[in-house]
Amino acid sequence: MSELSYAEAIRDGFREAMRQDQSVLLIGLGIPDPKGFFGTTSGLREEFGGDRVMDMPCSENGMTGVVLGASLNGIRPVLNHQRLDFALLAMDQMCTQAANWSYMFGGQVHAPVVFRMILGRGWGQGPQHSQALHSWFAHVPGLKVVLPSCPQDAKGLMISAIEDPNPIVYIDHRWLHHVRGPVPSGHYRTEIGPLRVALLGKDVTIVAISYMVLEALEAAERLAAQGIEAEVLDLRCLRPLDREGLLRSVRKTGRLVAVDQAWACAGMSAEILACVVEDPQTCLKNPPRRVTLPDCPTPTSPALAAEFYPRADHIVEAVLEMFGRSREPGELALQPGIEYDKPNPAFTGPF
Amino acid sequence: MLRIRLVEEAIADAYPRQEMRCPVHLSIGQEAVAAGTAAALARADLAMSGHRSHAHYLAKGGDLRAMIAELMGRQDGCCRGRGGSMHLIDRSVGFMGAVPIVGSTIPIAVGLAFAEKLRGQTRVTAAFLGEAATEEGVFHESANFASLHRLPVLFVCENNLYSVYSPMAVRQPAHREVFEVASAHGIPACQVDGNDPEAVFNQVVAARRHVRSGQGPFFLELKTYRWREHCGPGFDNHIGYRKEAEFLDWKKRDPLENYSRKLISAGLLTEEGVHELSEKISAEIAEAMAFGRKSPFPRGLADFVYSIQP
Ligand SMILES: Cc1ncc(C[n+]2csc(CCOP(=O)(O)OP(=O)(O)O)c2C)c(N)n1
Ligand SMILES: [Mg+2]
Numbered sequence: 225m226s227e228l229s230y231a232e233a234i235r236d237g238f239r240e241a242m243r244q245d246q247s248v249l250l251i252g253l254g255i256p257d258p259k260g261f262f263g264t265t266s267g268l269r270e271e272f273g274g275d276r277v278m279d280m281p282c283s284e285n286g287m288t289g290v291v292l293g294a295s296l297n298g299i300r301p302v303l304n305h306q307r308l309d310f311a312l313l314a315m316d317q318m319c320t321q322a323a324n325w326s327y328m329f330g331g332q333v334h335a336p337v338v339f340r341m342i343l344g345r346g347w348g349q350g351p352q353h354s355q356a357l358h359s360w361f362a363h364v365p366g367l368k369v370v371l372p373s374c375p376q377d378a379k380g381l382m383i384s385a386i387e388d389p390n391p392i393v394y395i396d397h398r399w400l401h402h403v404r405g406p407v408p409s410g411h412y413r414t415e416i417g418p419l420r421v422a423l424l425g426k427d428v429t430i431v432a433i434s435y436m437v438l439e440a441l442e443a444a445e446r447l448a449a450q451g452i453e454a455e456v457l458d459l460r461c462l463r464p465l466d467r468e469g470l471l472r473s474v475r476k477t478g479r480l481v482a483v484d485q486a487w488a489c490a491g492m493s494a495e496i497l498a499c500v501v502e503d504p505q506t507c508l509k510n511p512p513r514r515v516t517l518p519d520c521p522t523p524t525s526p527a528l529a530a531e532f533y534p535r536a537d538h539i540v541e542a543v544l545e546m547f548g549r550s551r552e553p554g555e556l557a558l559q560p561g562i563e564y565d566k567p568n569p570a571f572t573g574p575f
Numbered sequence: 576m577l578r579i580r581l582v583e584e585a586i587a588d589a590y591p592r593q594e595m596r597c598p599v600h601l602s603i604g605q606e607a608v609a610a611g612t613a614a615a616l617a618r619a620d621l622a623m624s625g626h627r628s629h630a631h632y633l634a635k636g637g638d639l640r641a642m643i644a645e646l647m648g649r650q651d652g653c654c655r656g657r658g659g660s661m662h663l664i665d666r667s668v669g670f671m672g673a674v675p676i677v678g679s680t681i682p683i684a685v686g687l688a689f690a691e692k693l694r695g696q697t698r699v700t701a702a703f704l705g706e707a708a709t710e711e712g713v714f715h716e717s718a719n720f721a722s723l724h725r726l727p728v729l730f731v732c733e734n735n736l737y738s739v740y741s742p743m744a745v746r747q748p749a750h751r752e753v754f755e756v757a758s759a760h761g762i763p764a765c766q767v768d769g770n771d772p773e774a775v776f777n778q779v780v781a782a783r784r785h786v787r788s789g790q791g792p793f794f795l796e797l798k799t800y801r802w803r804e805h806c807g808p809g810f811d812n813h814i815g816y817r818k819e820a821e822f823l824d825w826k827k828r829d830p831l832e833n834y835s836r837k838l839i840s841a842g843l844l845t846e847e848g849v850h851e852l853s854e855k856i857s858a859e860i861a862e863a864m865a866f867g868r869k870s871p872f873p874r875g876l877a878d879f880v881y882s883i884q885p
Contacts, residue, residue, distance in 0.1 A: 257740040258814040279745040282677050282707035282738050309676060313711070348597020348648065348659040352676055520880045524659030525648030526596045527872030565596055572591070574598045574807035 233375035237382030252304030288314035323366030350524035380414025425455035443539035530564035587808035597659035602630035604802035607830035611775025628673035636668035649870035678711035707738035725791030757794030769797030800825035
């Protein structure tokens, strides 16, 4: 066990999987770049060589099909995108092709390929560099979708994703890269499917995705100070969805808040609520709540972006309302001196 | 060129103050492409661009104050603070938009040209793109359609040898030139020294004449070099993806320096003239910066998501 950043944990995951299996290939625009793809590929080219850690043309759509084809023929590729938005050029290859190949050929072929994409946020990423569209992929049978929120899972889920016989969408949030935590050394898998109970509690279930797990944990701490014990679930896999894990918690607490830094309409937060309200054995004490993005594109101006992103404050407010406490004026006001468009104070841009 | 250079340098200098909180892609070293091209276009002609669009916007006549305010995320920005550096627009001068998804404005620019043709109009549309955009499938689909329908579009491809940190060698075959890809789509194409503003201008004049005459699109590959880091205000030759010697080599081909020397020795310009011009531009930039800082931050998250029926 050692203390690593999330970015280093991804790199460790790559390294373990590549040491284990010669057929693992890391590819993407800028994969061997001097900044190591936000530090997630640093040193790998030196260890594994240019044939296994390789750059590619600026051709997301074609290259997605190319790595899919390679995966049908003995290679285990990980195709990396600096932003989720760039991967959207390849929706046909991911959703219509990769997701369907096992099924439509009667289980004769397998596509062990990972589509990794980074979810951008802050510092003027704006409408085209920060779209949180993970729900799109969660919609598609044949894909598996993971969004780890802690370094340990970042590594374990990367290894599992690479070693899985199916196409996997692996999404890491830009604001998690610097977050540090304990990471087991060596090769290990984190099972794709089960959610992670990030904090035990009995009064309310807060289900959060990716970076929002951090905000949910902060909210839980503040709620604890008010005598409310929140259970925080880290929904690290959107598909398959751990419905049992979700229901187990909500049956205990009777209250549900789904937190997703994404749009609410037809999104993952809606699926979480549906899963709970459909269950005949789960009785909610309050109507469920969602903490999500406002229904508009990401603005670039820091002034608008600060209002745009939900924070722990919003989660606390949603829970307190369930407990009959109405909002106090100024509760959600932005605090002076906080730079809401930065992942950490050391960040100075530009990307 | 001088104006573009000074604006970009002013942005680079101001950037560390963290009042321009968005990614910026500067065109320092590549000014001749924008200046030479825009000088050969009519004011009414249309243009679109990508992530590195400050120069194209300014050369086409885009409002400097609105651009600076946009970089600062202010209400008086050219996108009312919603876009930032990577999304510039000034419809009053035919600069119809820039977006940072590589290649994405190419078909949209072709669409502008398609509409021009459908409506019997004669404006030419310039689609600015980087050489990496020719690697996207959408470039080929757009080129094919433009060629098929002889659309009045001018592809202006800046080949600065890199896509972020990735050199041409890992992206395109060494034995064929970028412009030859356009030729294969049946589009007349050629390569020009993108650091020579007169060569750019002359070639664009000819290309525009071709496009305007109804013969269809034209593709120009302009060889040039980005001086600063791909994104951001600094230099990055030290991090190892390219050689300092290569940069210094290209610096000797500084479009601004070389062209002003040429004009001076031809007696068309004086040192004092250049100095005066710089002073004037610097004052204009200072005024634009002050304008940006004075402009309020925008409010209203939900504004503009949908257009309203007039
Ligand atoms: C579809 C897509 N893929 C990747 C990126 C990331 N990206 C931003 S700028 C850039 C470089 C593009 O190179 P080029 O077109 O040559 O323009 P240059 O930066 O050299 O001016 C890349 C790859 C993107 N914005 N969009
Ligand atoms: Mg380039």
